[in-house]
Amino acid sequence: MINIPQNLQAYFGNFGGQYVPENAIAALNEVEAEYLKAQADPTFQDTLNALLKNYVGRPSPLYYAENLSNLYGHDIYLKREDLNHTGAHKINNSLGQALLAKRMGKKKIIAETGAGQHGVATATAAALLGLECDIYMGAEDMERQKLNVFRMELLGARVVAIHDGLKTLVEATTAAIASWLKEIDNVFYVIGSAVGPHPYPSIVKEFQSVIGKECHEQLSSLGKHADHIIACVGGGSNAIGIFSAFLNDESTHLYGVEAAGEGLDTNRHAATLTLGKEGIIHGMKTYVLQEENGEISPVYSISAGLDYPGVGPEHAHLFKTGRVSYAAITDKEALEALVHTSRQEGIIPAIESAHALAYLPKLCAALPSTPKQTIVVNVSGRGDKDMHTVFSALKETIEI
Structure with missing residues (x-):
């Protein structure tokens, strides 16, 4: 594999790059060139914005969570990406990249998915735009997310089961990249998170930046200033999307929350920034959970969307510079927060x-009790897809 260090736009500090086989460089350069043209093309932008408004249902509400606010003594707002068409923030990026693929004359798109929301969003965009679509998904995640697998198939996508390794997101991503390299001239790879070789982290950030801008x-229309913003981080697309509008405002504190799984003192977690170290994964330099010999560590989370052993390169940079604080939440804490939010709001x-x-x-x-702080939590997706997992995990502990 090679890397092209002279392209400074490929980096966030020391992280990013294009650590890919040489035959992928031309394809990545083609994607970047067409993306930059599309960004400057009013027709492309108008088409995307119209779809975001009339198809996705944007802007998503910024909801004042009165019950949570009364409980915690601060003003709590929830950015309701769960109310988007298909149920998550993923559709923002999938539509943008699918439009870009069509602009480039591609007839087929492929994607990886873990929790299934990116797969559903990509299959949705493919159906809308008349594109062939293959979705790569770990067999374990397919079992956890049966409903989303059916949704993808209903939309006309072919879901490719991956049985390698732990049969989760990392293996699905590896398989999707391998498939793309085999058909690189005819296929567009719709990467679902702010990861991978340049220009994908920047492209995904741009298409998800609508969250932060909104x-x-x-907040401005309410006469409010965000003191704190919280978002979950696997690869990191929803987080970088909402953080993007606030990165230059040091008075807004930003928090990324990754998966501690069964505990940081076990090997059953996906806390990449908490316990990882610098390395290469899926075409980028970033933080990676890895063994002493450099092999990628197996990871785990009850959340199929967070069990990834890497993280987007911009998050790696924001972690290293201290601009964003990152924490890890266990399965148990996440499930308790899911029940609590359901019953409070x-x-x-x-x-x-x-x-x-849960953070x-x-x-x-x-925080001190006064003055009141304004806190925004990005609710990146709705829980319909997780009811089987939640029921299995909680049937012994809560009244169903």
Whole structure:
């Protein structure tokens, strides 16, 4: 594999790059060139914005969570990405990349998925735009997310089961990249998170930045300033999307929450920034959970969308520079937050989003009671897809 260090736009500090086979460089350069043209093309932008408004249902609400606010003594707002068409933030990016693929004349798109929300969003965009679609998914995740597998197939996508390794997101991503390299001239790879070789982390950030832009405008219209913003982090697309509008405002504190699984003192977690070290994975330099010999570590989370052993390179940079604080939440804490939010606000979040919500009481406990702080939690997805997992995990502990 090679890397092209002279392209400074490929990096966030020391992280990013294009650690890919040489035959992928031309394809990546083609994607970048067409993306930059599309960004400057009013027709492309108008088409995307119209779809985001009339198809996705944007802007997503910034909801004042009165019950949580009364409980914690601060003003709590929830950015409701769970109300988007297909049920998560993923559709923002999938539509943008699918439009880009069509602009480039590609007839087929492929994607990886863990929790299934990116797969569903990509299959949705493919159906809308008349594109052939293959979705790569670990067999373990397919079992956990049977409903989303059916949704993808109903939308006309072919779901490819991956039985390698732990049969989860990392293996699905590896398989998707291998498939893309075999058909690189004819296929567009729709990467679902802010990961991978340049230009994908920047492309995904741009298409997800609509979350942060809306949030900033919505707060301003209320005469509010965000003191704290919380988002879950696997690869990190929803987090970098909402953080993007606030990165230059040092008075807004940003928190990324990753998966501690069964505990940081076990090998059953996916806390990449908490316990990982610098390395190469899926075409990028970033933080990676790895063994002493450099092999990628097996990872685990009850959340199929967070069990990834790497993280987006911009998150690696924000972690190393200290601009964003990162914490880890266990399965148990996430499930408790899911139940709590459901019963406090009548909102059932995705297990991924529940990790961010689980950090809320920890943050509030560390804040002085006055003055009141304005806290935004990005609810990146809704919990419909997780009901089988939640039921299995909680049937012995809560009244169903």
